[in-house]
Amino acid sequence: MFGFNQTLFWYNDLKDDLMKRIFAIFFLLIFSLNLLAEMPKFNSKVEKELLKHFNLNSINTQEIIELSGGNDLFLKTSNGEKELGIVVLTSAKGRYDMFDYMIIYNQNMEIEFIKILVYRSEYGSEITAKRWLSQFYSRQEDNLKYGSDIQAISGATFSAGSLTNNINRINKILNEYKSD
Template identity: 35%
Template structure:
């Protein structure tokens, strides 16, 4: 009896934790998702990546940071939340994909440095909108004084786009 209970908890726990790892970012993520898809509520579940694919992905994709978004049983899209390095710290970012797996929105959720915070501007982040392949990011504009952060955000988005391509190829998405 105890074994069945324990196994059930291990199966359900990752799904319940899908936003808990965000530690205070859940409200920001929730607001961005609702705003992007113009919905008052939605459901989400973590995307399960087979173990044999994990090593092939450039990004760290888990049920906690890559989630499928639905509203009334209809697919809205996906959201990916992660951290990327800046000069001396890390920043948290969000990439929202539409149902066709094109980038609908990117957002820098928390930037922890004195310099380079310009990467959080909507105007600069709009360059990623509509992209669906890593190769489409070759012409992202630089920002004076934010070279490291720009490069880091660009590389992070390239990695998740490449990961999404692999997941599509293997029918995970």
């Protein structure tokens, strides 16, 4: 059978393993609670922007499940009786960090509005400027070229190029959805 030293060694291994598991569960719980705490802020920010854009007191959204996935959330918007368009919540990568933004499309699948919701990086924040973002408005093509169709920004090359490429990708998805 086991000697005293072997039993003590086995007990210490078990205790260490149990402590590691408790620490991992505790860490995951704290991390999960932190994510849940941030979600309502993000959703209320989106809702506030939608209400402001459409000049409404309330708005209905419904996920387009067949389009949503990964970092993209596609939502149909309506004011109850009338469909207003589609909102896409997505993110793109700047040079170092991801940034979150939303695109509002009208019923013709043309971009009406873009808002950078969260920009995490110290550099490249010039892409949050309304005037620069307005270059995308009324566009629906999926082959916009950064530097020619979309004005380049000194100091925000990575973020602006990434945003342009991501908008091309979203436009392509919506153009295919519209043609189905």
